[in-house]
Amino acid sequence: MILAYKDSRVVGSFQAAIGRYYGLERQFHVADIAYAVDKEFRCKGLIYFLFNEAIKRLKGVKILTAWVDERNLRSRKLLIKLGFEEACKINEFIYSQIEKTFCNFIMYIGNIDIVKTKLKKELAKINYNLYEE
Numbered sequence: 001m002i003l004a005y006k007d008s009r010v011v012g013s014f015q016a017a018i019g020r021y022y023g024l025e026r027q028f029h030v031a032d033i034a035y036a037v038d039k040e041f042r043c044k045g046l047i048y049f050l051f052n053e054a055i056k057r058l059k060g061v062k063i064l065t066a067w068v069d070e071r072n073l074r075s076r077k078l079l080i081k082l083g084f085e086e087a088c089k090i091n092e093f094i095y096s097q098i099e100k101t102f103c104n105f106i107m108y109i110g111n112i113d114i115v116k117t118k119l120k121k122e123l124a125k126i127n128y129n130l131y132e133e
Contacts, residue, residue: 002053004037004046011038014050016058020065029062045126047078051119055112062112069094070104083118084110 004012016031033054037046058064066084068075080086087109092102 002050002057004041004050006041009038011041012036012046012050014047014054016054016061016064018058018061028060030065031058031061031063032065032067034066042074045122048119048122048126051082051115052123055116055119058112064110064112064115066108066110067093067105068108070106076106076108079108079110081118081122082110083114084108 001013001015003010012035014033014035016033018031019026019028020030020032021027022030035047035050037050064084065087066075066079068079070076070089085108087107089104089106091104093105094103095101096103
């Protein structure tokens, strides 16, 4: 997990779980990712920085997977911009206690080499340090 702080407050996070079980075997070339950025810091490039820092640490990972609430258009657009493809949609997958309803989720899959290439372009636009092996 990687955290971004501002004044002792977490304003962004990125986590990856490597080696999930798919079938009977753990798949160590697959990382399931999740991320969040505080509303105040969205659209400023922080998510690209968090992605970059995480990818530097994902040795041996070839495939990234992410589950996104269908209504989260910003996250869906981000993943597509970084080369992810929609793999499947599961209706009424998660129950929201706040909204008292079931939510649809979409699974995205990305090849880490494609994500790295697209991430470099986005980072160059905002002058962050680029990914280096």
